[in-house]
Amino acid sequence: MTEQKPPVIEFPCDYPIKVIGEAGAALREKTIAIMRQHAGDIDESLITERESREGRFVAITVTIVATGKPQLDDIFTDLKATGIVKMVL
Incomplete structure (x- = not known):
């Protein structure tokens, strides 16, 4: 059996x-602020x-231009450190 690898981004x-x-409103504002901090x-x-x-x-789904895994x-x-975000997918 071959091991299935996750897709490469x-x-x-x-x-x-x-x-x-x-x-x-706090969730939306904080989410967008963090996204802008890291993705412009x-x-x-x-x-x-x-x-x-x-x-x-x-x-809230925000589509960013991702530059890398870091x-x-x-x-x-x-996002998880905010205390108001329950889950990030």
């Missing part, structure tokens, strides 16, 4: 990052939001 590329947290200007048309059925949580690792670390 070729950088730079458009890379969607989904952030899930409790609904509120972000096209607002590439940001989508979706509320949970009961409206308690929101999923950049993505830094974004994920900073």
Whole structure:
């Protein structure tokens, strides 16, 4: 049996990052600020939001131009450190 390897990402590329947290303006503002810190200007048309059925949580997807794995690792670390982000995909 051959071992299946994860797909290789070729950088730079458009890379969607989904952030899930409790609904509120703070989540969107903090998420976008962190993305801009690591990825520069972000096209607002590439940001989508979706509320949970009961409206308690929101999923924000931001598509950035990813330049490498270290950049993505830094974004994920900073998002998780906010205390308001529940999950990053």
